[in-house]
Amino acid sequence: MSTPAHDPLTDPHAEATDPLSRERAHLAGSRSALRAMREDVESLDISDVTANWVNAEVLARQIEERIKALADLSDTPLFFGRLDYLHAPGADQAEGAYGERFYIGRRHVHDHDGDPMVIDWRAPVSQPFYRASKKDPMDVALRRRFGYTRGDITAYEDEHLSDPAEAARTSKLLQQEIERPRVGPMRDIVATIQPEQDEIVRSGLGGTVCVQGGPGTGKTAVGLHRVAYLLYAHRERLARTGTLVIGPNRSFLHYIEQVLPALGELTVQQATVDDLVANGVEVRGTDTAPAAVIKGDARMAEVLRRAVYAHVTMPGEPVVVVRGSRRWRVPAYELEEIVRELLARGIRYGAAREALPQRIAHAVLVQMERSGEAPDDRVQDSVARNAAVKAAVKQVWPPVDPAKLVLRLLTDADFLAVHAEGILTADEQKTIAWEKAVRSVKSAKWSAADAVLIDETTDLVQRTHSLGHVVLDEAQDLSPMQYRAVGRRCTTGSATVLGDLAQGTTPWATRSWDEALSHLGKSDGVIEELTAGFRVPTDVITYASRLLPHIAPGLTPVASVRENPGFFAVRSIAGTAETVAACEELLRHEGSTGLIAADARVAALAEALTAAGIGYLAPGEETTAETRLTLVPASLAKGLEYDYVVLDEPQAVVDGEPDERTGLRRLYVALTRAVSGLIVTHTAPLPPQLT
Numbered sequence: 001m002s003t004p005a006h007d008p009l010t011d012p013h014a015e016a017t018d019p020l021s022r023e024r025a026h027l028a029g030s031r032s033a034l035r036a037m038r039e040d041v042e043s044l045d046i047s048d049v050t051a052n053w054v055n056a057e058v059l060a061r062q063i064e065e066r067i068k069a070l071a072d073l074s075d076t077p078l079f080f081g082r083l084d085y086l087h088a089p090g091a092d093q094a095e096g097a098y099g100e101r102f103y104i105g106r107r108h109v110h111d112h113d114g115d116p117m118v119i120d121w122r123a124p125v126s127q128p129f130y131r132a133s134k135k136d137p138m139d140v141a142l143r144r145r146f147g148y149t150r151g152d153i154t155a156y157e158d159e160h161l162s163d164p165a166e167a168a169r170t171s172k173l174l175q176q177e178i179e180r181p182r183v184g185p186m187r188d189i190v191a192t193i194q195p196e197q198d199e200i201v202r203s204g205l206g207g208t209v210c211v212q213g214g215p216g217t218g219k220t221a222v223g224l225h226r227v228a229y230l231l232y233a234h235r236e237r238l239a240r241t242g243t244l245v246i247g248p249n250r251s252f253l254h255y256i257e258q259v260l261p262a263l264g265e266l267t268v269q270q271a272t273v274d275d276l277v278a279n280g281v282e283v284r285g286t287d288t289a290p291a292a293v294i295k296g297d298a299r300m301a302e303v304l305r306r307a308v309y310a311h312v313t314m315p316g317e318p319v320v321v322v323r324g325s326r327r328w329r330v331p332a333y334e335l336e337e338i339v340r341e342l343l344a345r346g347i348r349y350g351a352a353r354e355a356l357p358q359r360i361a362h363a364v365l366v367q368m369e370r371s372g373e374a375p376d377d378r379v380q381d382s383v384a385r386n387a388a389v390k391a392a393v394k395q396v397w398p399p400v401d402p403a404k405l406v407l408r409l410l411t412d413a414d415f416l417a418v419h420a421e422g423i424l425t426a427d428e429q430k431t432i433a434w435e436k437a438v439r440s441v442k443s444a445k446w447s448a449a450d451a452v453l454i455d456e457t458t459d460l461v462q463r464t465h466s467l468g469h470v471v472l473d474e475a476q477d478l479s480p481m482q483y484r485a486v487g488r489r490c491t492t493g494s495a496t497v498l499g500d501l502a503q504g505t506t507p508w509a510t511r512s513w514d515e516a517l518s519h520l521g522k523s524d525g526v527i528e529e530l531t532a533g534f535r536v537p538t539d540v541i542t543y544a545s546r547l548l549p550h551i552a553p554g555l556t557p558v559a560s561v562r563e564n565p566g567f568f569a570v571r572s573i574a575g576t577a578e579t580v581a582a583c584e585e586l587l588r589h590e591g592s593t594g595l596i597a598a599d600a601r602v603a604a605l606a607e608a609l610t611a612a613g614i615g616y617l618a619p620g621e622e623t624t625a626e627t628r629l630t631l632v633p634a635s636l637a638k639g640l641e642y643d644y645v646v647l648d649e650p651q652a653v654v655d656g657e658p659d660e661r662t663g664l665r666r667l668y669v670a671l672t673r674a675v676s677g678l679i680v681t682h683t684a685p686l687p688p689q690l691t
Helices: 012-017 019-042 053-069 124-131 172-179 195-201 219-233 235-241 250-263 289-295 299-309 332-345 349-370 377-384 387-396 402-411 413-420 426-432 448-461 480-488 513-520 538-551 576-587 599-611 650-655 660-671
Strands: 079-085 101-105 116-120 140-149 152-159 209-213 243-247 269-272 319-323 326-330 469-472 494-499 526-530 567-572 593-597 629-633 642-648 674-682
Touching (some): 019 101, 101 124, 116 124, 124 140, 195 526, 209 513, 219 235, 243 250, 299 448, 299 480, 319 387, 326 349, 332 349, 349 377, 402 413, 413 426, 480 513, 494 513, 538 567, 576 593, 576 674, 593 599, 599 629, 642 650, 650 660
Parallel strands (some): 101 116, 243 269, 567 674, 593 629
Antiparallel strands (some): 079 140, 140 152
């Protein structure tokens, strides 16, 4: 496949006289090449290459995934940048690139001869697109950024990085891309990654990275890019061990689910923490804030451990195994030695219980050998299944049902007191105890915190499966016990932890990242801080930062790098009608609008919008050209963003939380969801921390 744009080095005249047409031709040629790649895969005939139906199914599934990966997202730029090197990169660096020019995009595209037309943004040769600068040009002569409108190139911008006569400057196209109004999620965030973010993205698989970043610093973008990069660089390994993205709620997961394809990845597992710890338990109840704080405290792990292993009792009688005419006796003191040795090893309760009959059987085999017999492994297995051995194991090391154990702790005050002695105070024990008796596990109204306790207990009994890499977003809201639950999912892998201490909106929100990493089991994790704000306009982030001394003293405020200060207004109003009018005002602009309000006020605002004939969506529903307003309860605003935001009644947002600090943190989140403009409307006085 040959297009006028395929060999840019052979026609310098075309490059100089009409570069935009030439780049459009390269885009058209690249899209045509991508279609040809997809058609090649679709036409594959596997009928003669598979040995059986199982292999055929596996291969067919792989081909189906490959076809999906080769889809052309028409509104997403196939490439967003170009690098012209001074010298051809070494063969060990290039992804088979031709000449000295590389188009950087969301996935690799090659022509029918195998020559690449677009280089995957994750390839080593693409790295200078994000990191090269006037101080360190990385052998790049020219870096070109492209501006797009609905998938078509409409502008370009050049930086001659190796030209000392050209001064360093801020990219106008980059600013425009960050501020660009959009309908639906920001699918092409790959084009806006900054050098300090790229360094985190490309850090190795083996280490855990924790990213502290205020609103608009690109934490989520970094996390999603990192998982996409790791899957690119370590695909076979992570295909075996698994990768998981954990978000705070379903709305957030729906949002990132639509972003990942633009990064070249289609099959990344996603879940909330509640999903992880479900374990077949239905969450139907809620805790008071004090009870949830205690249940989420790391001390509960020791209470549970004590309660589990308290089921082990030392044997008081010998085990007598009858085989044929012979009787083999294992005395009680020897059984006690076996039990104590298993306890000392610290292995999981269930694993030790499975090992116990084999240990008893081995003691019998030793006696057989001393008497002149020659038993083999089959004899040992037979002895381990002997009724007398089974009875002894059941008495000494009985099975433990995790849900039943947690239920007993919460409903049996004496049982809790025994195992929480010296760990929880009497008042704390009373706080988490259920007032009413419960008949069974199924009838219990479990809370989210209870499910985490059951998950901890389950892991004490049987090891939780570990993944290769876990990305944990909005991590500041997790309790220590929730961190432990996530940590169990990556004990043999690594993690990327993303969050902002100032946006912790739970009573148990983490106080420091060192503490969080410790609970996660990743104390050696590296903590990085992002302080450059690319999303929130200057005037908006400056206003929101008034809350920082009250919610996160000592935290570095976000410094917006946006040249456009954005639209910002605070309006004292008479009633809901004026809030609706503010929404109508912002909807005259291009892009999405979010109306954020205290949860208790959402119903009234929904009624007012309907009366005014304004359609609206719920969080997580994708906006369309016809419906661009989303009504957002403040409790679900975290992680979301809109071009314009109307924030209704700040004091009501604060009052909707169990304590003032949590309420102010919730308000900080709500204030920082806007990309281009914010209107704050209020009838009640503003919180004094804002004035």
